[in-house]
Amino acid sequence: MAEDSGQERTEEPTSKKIDEARKKGQIARSKELGTTFVLIFSAIALLMYGPGIAKGLYNLMGRMLTLNRNETYDTTKMFAVWGSAFSELIFPMAMFVFVVALAGIIGNTLLGGFNFSWEAASPKPSKMSPMKGIKRMFGAQAGIELIKAILKFSLVAGFAILLIQGYFYEILHLSIESPPQSIVHALEILAWMFLALSCTLVIISAIDAPYQSYNHHKQLKMTLQEVKDEYKNSEGDPMIKGRIRRLQREMSRRRMIQDVPDADVVVTNPTHYSVALKYDTEKAGAPMVIAKGVDELAMQIRKVAIGNDVPIVESPALTRSLYHTTEVGDQIPEQLFTAVAQVLAYVFQLKRFNKGRGKRPVPLKKELPIPDNLKH
Structure with a gap:
């Protein structure tokens, strides 16, 4: 969308954008970091378990080349010989493989964390497109990979020459050593050279890992329009939500107005x-508030009350206090019981008087007992 609208990706990626990218398998990954980890720990494992592997190989070859006639022709003895010969190799080889596998997992999940995506693993026609393949071959990322490859080759080749020069006489000395010491010594030299060469890739990894993290973050950045669209999709269109809220308020108002004819009294401001x-x-x-309103809604409540012979009592202080301290459907606060009781008593006496069953009630006092903390 950024390309279509011409907008720049200036906004930080949202959590939803990051989660969707992870589901697609799009996370920060540094191949150089994973390769460096595998090579360095392989060299370390070779230093630790190389002597055991060398001795095991020497004994295995020696044992297999010294079979007697019975062992050669007896198949049952052949399996026993193989088992005893390979037993010395099992532990060091297993530990070597374990260290290399662990290094591969750590090195490849260190930057972006562990992530598995079926979507990334599924075949895509776009990956098989020759035109897109050519674009990838001659794109900016391909140029960066070429520079890294040249840099890696130069570093490793230069350092390899220095190592060969440093170990030159020690390598020549291997020819006069007797086995198995010569095999162990050769593996030791190889492991140290291997470790030194692997350490040269740390320079490449130190550059590549931050770059891959930065590049991944840059690719996830969003345009302002994308942020707005995502907000609409996740939270809903503000205009639609506003319309829904208006409809809800209108429905609530209609229900409230329908309840006014059942009221015992309507108090006003006036x-x-x-x-x-x-x-x-x-x-x-306790008495309940079944409707309330201000301005136009207040006028409508009074009109409905007049049309249904619901008594209307003017009490500004009590009306404001009830309006600001209660919601529709709430019981009145306990601190207003006395004031409301006086109003209801007056209304009930007035109804009796209008029916000819009692005396005219004494008019309500202008100042009803309302606590200071409930005055508005």
Whole structure:
């Protein structure tokens, strides 16, 4: 997408982008680091177990070349001879292979960690495309690999010449040594030269590993548009989410307005706030807020209340306190019990009076008992 839009990859990769890349097998890898680990630890393993391997090989060859007539013609004895001859080689060879295998695993997972991807292992037609193969051969990455190869060859070849010069007389001295000392000594010289040559690749690895990490991070960088698109795909389009929230608020408002006819009283500010209360002793131990609103919604609550003969009581302080301390469906705070009880008592007495069953109630006090911490 960066190529299509002309945007530069300036944004850091998101965690989703990194996870998707790992699933595709795209992680930072340094072949030079893995090769260096394998070669160095192979040399170390050869130094540790080389003498055992040399002695085992010497004894094996000596034993197999000194078979008598019975051992040669008796197949059962031949297997016994092979078993005894190979027994000395099993442990040193097994340890050598183990060290090399362990070094291969560590060296190849040290930079990007362990990762297995079926997607990366599956065949892809793009990998078999001749045109893309030519592009890879003559691309920037191929040029870097060529430079690394020339540098490796130069370092190893130059250091190999120095090592041969240093070990020249010691190598010549091997011709006058008797076996098995000569074999052990030859392997020792070979192992030290091998280790020294392998250490020259540390220079290449020290350059290649940081570069591969940087290059991998650079390839994962995203354009600003890609970040926006990913956010939309994962979190949803902000416009759609806003529309959903508006629809939810409208549905909640409609349900709330439908409950207003069941209210016992609507307390008002009188113009900006409206709160509808219902006291159902069978369902709740205290009056509940079944609707509330400000401005236009407050006016709508009052209109519905008037249309359904729900009493409306003006009490600005109580209305503001109920609006700011409760939500629809909540019971009123305990600290407002007294104030709300006075309002409900007045409403119930007024209903009795309107039905001709009682005296006209005393008008409510302008200042109802509302704690200072609940005043708004």
